[in-house]
Amino acid sequence: TQLLEQSPQFLSIQEGENLTVYCNSSSVFSSLQWYRQEPGEGPVLLVTVVTGGEVKKLKRLTFQFGDARKDSSLHITAAQPGDTGLYLCAGAPPGGYQKVTFGTGTKLQVIP
Amino acid sequence: EAGVTQSPTHLIKTRGQQATLRCSPISGHTSVYWYQQALGLGLQFLLWYDEGEERNRGNFPPRFSGRQFPNYSSELNVNALELEDSALYLCASSWAGQGYNSPLHFGNGTRLTVT
Numbered sequence: 001t002q003l004l005e006q007s008p009q010f011l012s013i014q015e016g017e018n019l020t021v022y023c024n025s026s027s028v029f030s031s032l033q034w035y036r037q038e039p040g041e042g043p044v045l046l047v048t049v050v051t052g053g054e055v056k057k058l059k060r061l062t063f064q065f066g067d068a069r070k071d072s073s074l075h076i077t078a079a080q081p082g083d084t085g086l087y088l089c090a091g092a093p094p095g096g097y098q099k100v101t102f103g104t105g106t107k108l109q110v111i112p
Numbered sequence: 113e114a115g116v117t118q119s120p121t122h123l124i125k126t127r128g129q130q131a132t133l134r135c136s137p138i139s140g141h142t143s144v145y146w147y148q149q150a151l152g153l154g155l156q157f158l159l160w161y162d163e164g165e166e167r168n169r170g171n172f173p174p175r176f177s178g179r180q181f182p183n184y185s186s187e188l189n190v191n192a193l194e195l196e197d198s199a200l201y202l203c204a205s206s207w208a209g210q211g212y213n214s215p216l217h218f219g220n221g222t223r224l225t226v227t
Contacts, residue, residue, distance in 0.1 A: 009153070033215065042116070042202050042218025043155075088155065090216075100216065102147070102155040 003027075004091055004103035012109040013079055021074045021106045023089035030094045032065055032072045037086040079110045114139065116219035118203050124225045125193050133188040133222045137205030143167075144186040145206070145216060146178060150199040158201075161186055193226045200224075 004025045013019055023032070031050045035043035047056050049065035049072060056063045060083075062075040072089055089103040117136045125131050137144050146158040157170035161180035175191040184205075190197055200223050204216040 006154075035216075040220065042204070042220050043216075044218070045215040048215065086153070100145075101157070105153040105155075107153070 004089055004101055006087075006089060006103040006106045008106060009104065010107045010109075012111065015080060015110055015112050016078050019076050019079055019108070021076075021087055021108075023072045023074075023103050025070050025091060027091070028069050028094060029091035030069070031092045032069070033090045033092075033100075034063055034072070034074055035088045035090060037088060038084075043086075043088055076108075079108075081110045081112050084108060084110050116203055116205050116217050118201075118219035118222050120222060121220070122223045122225070124227065127193055127195060127226055129193050131190045131193060131197075131224055133190075133201050133203075133224070135186045135188070135203030135205075135219060137184050137186070137203075138217055141205035141207050141217070142184055143206045143214075144180055144184065145204040146186070146188050147202045147204065148172075148199045149202055149221070150196075155202065159188070190224070195226050198224060198226045 004023055007022045031048055033048045034046045036046055037043040047058055047063045049063055052067045052069045054065045060077045064073050076083055087106045090100045092100050116138055119134045123131055143162040145160050147155040148158055149155050158172055159178050160168040164180050178188040180186045200221045202218050202221045204218045206214040206216050
């Protein structure tokens with residue numbers, strides 16, 4: 001069973017601060033996705049990373065896939081209240097997408 | 113394009129009863145996934161259906177079952193409900209043809225409360 005551990009589990013910061021969320025596993029993934037979930041809604045895909053060492057930027061969000069494709073990080077610069085939500089990483093096993101494993105989640109609160 | 117729709121939005125049942133949750137995928141998507149989200153944190157994989165067949169199953173007891181209909185909509189059934197079954201049940205769809213990069217499109221979930 002592939003497990004994805006996210007840290008921290010909870011994070012409360014002031015508007016304008018920077019933060020990093022980590023997603024770690026002992027297993028190799030063929031791809032890794034990051035989702036954001038807001039209260040009362042389902043998760044929404046932010047990005048997919050496929051290549052070891054890959055870095056993708058989405059405005060103030062920077063996503064990195066580890067060289068060994070076992071871990072990933074999400075860095076937010078100058079956090080805003082609109083960034084508040086649950087961040088989930090999800091890894092697809094090699095050989096197929098059949099059973100994507102979701103991480104334990106990081107709840108972010110950005111205080112105005 | 114209509115998104116993934118789930119019904120009902122909320123469901124309250126008594127311990128021992130059965131619950132039926134429904135999901136309509138995005139048009140053109142043949143794969144439907146079911147996840148359980150308890151305590152507002154990580155998602156636990158329940159079931160995956162594609163082209164009407166159950167393709168994979170998570171570590172849940174047999175009282176969690178489901179099916180996919182010819183129009184690709186899906187139903188999740190939970191028998192003999194227990195208090196710990198209280199959770200948000202999320203349905204997602206994808207187009208299997210995109211392979212492992214295919215993103216999951218989620219509905220807004222059914223909040224099941226067992227009393």
